[in-house]
Amino acid sequence: xxxxxxxxxxxxxxxxxxxxxxxxSKALYSVHWYRQxxxxxxxxxxxxxxxxxxxxxxxxxxxxxxxxxxxxxxLTASQLSYSGTYFCGTDTGNQFYFGTGTSLTVIP
Amino acid sequence: AAGVIQSPRHLIKEKRETATLKCYPIPRHxxxxxxxxxxxxxxxxxxxxxxxxxxDKGSIPDRFSAQQFSDYHSELNMSSLELGDSALYFCASxxxxxxxxxxxxxxxxxxxx
Numbered sequence: 001x002x003x004x005x006x007x008x009x010x011x012x013x014x015x016x017x018x019x020x021x022x023x024x025s026k027a028l029y030s031v032h033w034y035r036q037x038x039x040x041x042x043x044x045x046x047x048x049x050x051x052x053x054x055x056x057x058x059x060x061x062x063x064x065x066x067x068x069x070x071x072x073x074x075l076t077a078s079q080l081s082y083s084g085t086y087f088c089g090t091d092t093g094n095q096f097y098f099g100t101g102t103s104l105t106v107i108p
Numbered sequence: 109a110a111g112v113i114q115s116p117r118h119l120i121k122e123k124r125e126t127a128t129l130k131c132y133p134i135p136r137h138x139x140x141x142x143x144x145x146x147x148x149x150x151x152x153x154x155x156x157x158x159x160x161x162x163x164d165k166g167s168i169p170d171r172f173s174a175q176q177f178s179d180y181h182s183e184l185n186m187s188s189l190e191l192g193d194s195a196l197y198f199c200a201s202x203x204x205x206x207x208x209x210x211x212x213x214x215x216x217x218x219x220x221x
Contacts (some may be wrong), residue, residue: 040213041198044150052141087150089210095164096141096202096210101150 001026003090003099004059020073020102022088031064031071032089035082035097042087042098045073062097078106110134113198114213121189122221129184129216133201138181139163141210142174143198152196157182186218194220 003024010018022031034042043104048064048071059079064071071088084107088099121127133140139158143151144167153166157176168174171189173199176182184191196217200210 034210039196039217042210042217044209045207069202085150096154096156097166098143098151 001092001095002003002097003101005086005088005099007102008100009103009105011107012082014065014080014106014108015077018075018078018104020075020086020088022070022071022073022090022099022106024090024092026069026090026092028064028069028090028092029064030091031062032096033062033071033073034089035084036087037084045086068087075104078104080106080108082106112199112201112211112213113218114175114197116216117214118217118219120219120221123189123191125189125220127186127188127201127218129197129218131184131199131201131213133180133182134211135180137180137201137203137211139202140176140180141200142168142182143200143201144195145198145215146192146195149195154184163210166207186215189220191220194218 006021032047035044036042050066062073081082086102115130141156142154145151154168155174156164160176171187174184196215198215199213202210
């Protein structure tokens with residue numbers, strides 16, 4: 001039931017772009033994206049409701065394909081502050097599961 | 109604005125002891141979740157409550173139990189603690205039926221010695 005993310009880890013130089021994918025085997029009502037720094041609680045980035053919408057938050061945006069039960073997170077012109085572990089979260093109705101996580105490291 | 113409150117922030121126990129973690133969700137949130145996150149691991153779902161009733165169970169060991177009380181606070185009870193139970197335990201709350209985001213507490217760092 002846990003959604004699978006890819007890649008597992010990625011290293012970027014400042015200013016580069018990245019895409020993180022999230023795939024679920026269940027039908028979804030919504031997909032959430034969170035970023036977590038070591039030892040801290042996950043921080044909400046955005047939520048996408050079914051309907052194939054795309055959302056943006058500064059230089060971070062995401063898309064949700066409900067037919068494929070997939071979501072992608074797009075990070076453009078990455079900054080050092082983007083480093084952390086990114087988790088998608090899938091809402092299947094009354095259940096919510098975090099994805100397997102993607103460790104993103106931005107280096108100068 | 110009120111946030112999700114967890115207590116204690118840190119807890120040190122010895123093997124075979126018991127521990128109780130508390131979570132106070134945001135007022136009017138209908139769903140509470142508990143997650144366990146080991147070092148370098150992704151958060152693992154333990155259990156959730158919707159309107160004070162258990163709604164879903166994840167990878168929660170039989171040694172653990174949880175409940176949600178009439179005032180909506182929730183407690184995670186852990187018995188016969190093992191070294192492998194050392195982890196960061198997060199509580200989150202949301203208005204799931206309105207498809208809103210999860211609000212997380214700061215977590216309880218449990219160390220079992």
